[in-house]
Amino acid sequence: MMKVRPRSGRSAGAYTYSLKYRFLLILVVSTLTPLAIIGSISYVSMYDILRNKAEAGVRSNLHQVRLSLDDTLAHLNHASQQLAFDGRVGKNLENYLSADLYEKKQLSDEIRNEISLIHFTNPTLGLMFYYFADDRQVLFENYGVSEDFDPGKLPVLFKYNQITYYGPHMSNNPIDGHIVLSISRKVDLPDRDDVYVYIETNFKMAETIIQGDQFGGDLIHLIADPDGKVVYSEAPDRFPRGMVVTGGTKNRSLAKDYLTYEESSNQEWMAIAAISKSKYRSEITRWELQFAFFAALTLVASCLIAWLVWRTVYRPLTLLGKDIRSVKHRGEAFPERRSRIREFAVIYREFADMRERIGELIADVEVKEKGKARLEVEKLMSQINPHFVHNTLDTIRWVARGNGQKEIDRLVSNLNKVLHYNLGKGGEARLAAEIEALRSYVELQSVRYNFQFDVRIEAHPALLELPIPRFILQPLVENALFHGLDEDGWIEVSVAEESGTHLRIRVTDNGEGMGPEEIERLLGGRSSGGKKAGLGIGLGYVYQMVKYQFGTDGSFQIHSEPGGGTTIELRLPLAREEG
Structure with a gap:
């Protein structure tokens, strides 16, 4: 019977993906592609619809607030006109200030009656009285007035001629305790220039206007003067009084969290609404979650279909994988595999032939390994x-x-x-062992040259257990010894940690120093002639080791000039052993 041989070409190991995951990838991509296209179009459309809906709601609420505030300020203005000098009450006030005691009593009753009548016909009004600024005197008040009343402390909304409108603030009626709007109007009396009429809205009038929004209290109302400064804020911790929220600095510090909308009045003051982006996007977020849910269901369905397709070839592949893993167990009996799928039947036959050939190759490898073991013994003896x-x-x-x-x-x-x-063995050594070997080397050199030189070694105890390349300090100190160090010479070796990432090794001496040409010769391992012949080999080794072992992560620098000593600095990546 003719055997079917596999075609030559790339081996199975050349493929880095699993057939199972390839099935999954194809089906998932084919499902997600139309889903992504439809989802993108739907998202853009729904986002615009929901955004416009939310924005229209905010602007509608803001418009109602602005109109209500305008109406309230108009009522305050109308009432203040009746109490000013041009009105009947203003005329009585002038006469009251110049009348005798008996007339004052009569005029006082008339003024109070007029004030009561004005209050009765304008139920939206609250506290009202005359205020003498120079002596801080209050007259004809219809309710009690706070002892610390000072118009200068109230938030100014805008000014028009001799009229000052104040933004929402706490009532100056000590038993009220609610937020009100107020107006201060100068009364032009012939004999006095410090008389003003002060009127507030009724209790909770301003609160009712501002707090009626359809966003469940998540809409923050602000009122700003013509310069864009906040005079009233429902959330003073986020939008403090005096903060500029319009113009070039609009919402600059809170743009990540809030969206702001504004509407100006005829007097150029502004009603502003701020809403958190999370609340603003709440409906959009709900739609996104629903879309993500259905997308996940579609993805699960795709994975289920891929699993059904995979199941068709799963068992043959599992049996083949089991046979491949069992090849390493020599001497075992291997069952003869059969499959109703023609392609797998051919693979089973070819694999049986291959397994036989592998057994022969393993026997040859065992013979060669025995010879290799003998070579290792001989290598050990040479050491x-x-x-x-x-x-x-x-x-x-x-x-x-x-x-x-x-x-x-x-x-x-x-x-x-x-x-x-x-x-000893190559590779890395402990910094403590490297320093100890350096001390022994320095003592040998002091005996050789018959004079004592000062070698100072500084290294923090916490660094002594760090691994560093072997035989790295001795060549640096050796270079200092061979470049003009006399009996008054000293060598300083310092090891320190730099930025938590590198180890800095610095060797400094007060010897003769050297020029750029000599440094280049030493780093290249070339002799400089004379008494210094052949002394650059160790330094060149350190330079090449740093260059090839650490690359750009390490550095080797020499700072020297004739007659000025030498400093060699190494910067090595810090490698701590994991405990």
């Missing part, structure tokens, strides 16, 4: 020589100690430490 050097130095150190040669004992001990650290 024993450094241990021989360390052991020999230990022997010399103990002989010197036994003969009382303390200096030799100390010298060999430091040399052994330096060799043990430098010949």
Whole structure:
């Protein structure tokens, strides 16, 4: 029987997606595409309809408030005219001020009767009286007046000639306690220039006008003077009195939370309505939630259809996956797979042949691994020589100690430490171990050159356990030693954390320093000749290590000039080990 061989080409591993998720993706995309198009069109249309509906409601309410306030201010103006000098009551007031005691009593009764009549014919009016500004005297009041009454403290809505209209404020009637509108009108008397008539609206009149909105109390009413400054606010914590809410600074600080609408009166004062964007968008939000719900149902239906399609090929693929995972268990009996789907029947036969070939390849690999293990043993043996050097130095150190040669004992001990650290495994080391190896190296160099030089090492204890590249401090200090450090010389090594992300290592000396050409030679690992021949190799190693291991995340800088000492600064990414 002729075997069917698979076509050569890309392997199954070249595909990075699952057939199951491909089915899901195709059906979901085919469902969401028309849904997104229809939803976008519906959203734009519904958004405009609902927005216009909400805006029309706010503006209608604002218009009613503005008209009511205009009417109320007109009533105040009309009543104040009757009490001014041009009216009958104003004439009686002039006579009252110049009359004797008996006439004053008679005129006082007439004035009070006239005031009562005006109040009776205008039930929307409340407190009214005459006010003498110079001596702060109140006359003919129809209700009690607060002792601290001062028109200068009231919020001015606008002024017209000798008339001042005040925005909503607390009544000056101490037993009222409600918000009112008021007017102050100058009374032109021949003998006095400080007489005013003051009138307020009836109690709760202003509150009734302002608070009647159809948004359940979420609409905030404001009243602003012609300059756009708030003189009354239902929400003083959000729109304080004196805040500018119109013009170039309109709603600048609250634009994220509120929408504002305004309507000006004939006298240029403004009624303003502010509504939170969340309340304004409430109907739009409900529609969006409904749309999202039906979209989710459609998406679930698409996933269900995809699952039904997937189920047709799920079992054959599951059995094939099980056979593939069982290939690693050699010696097991593998069942012969059959399928009514022709494509899977061919795959089962081909996989059986492949499994047999894999078994043969595994046997060959086992033979090769045994040879590789022998090579590893030989490689390990080649690394024993450094241990021989360390052991020999230990022997010399103990002989010197036994003969009382303390200096030799100390010298060999430091040399052994330096060799043990430098010949150890590559990779990272603890900052504490790097500093300890540096101290041993410095002590060796002091014995070699037969003079003491001051090496100061500063590192915060919290940084000592951080991992850093091995053999990074010694080349920097070695560079300082070989560039003109004399008996008065010093080297300062500082390690600090920078911005919580990097480790900054700085090595500074007071030696001869060097010019740009010498720095370039050292970083390139080239000799400068003379007594400094071959001394740039270690510094070049550090430069190349920082460049290739850390890239742009690390930096290596040398600051030096002839006769001015040298500073080498490294900036390495901070890597803390996870506990």
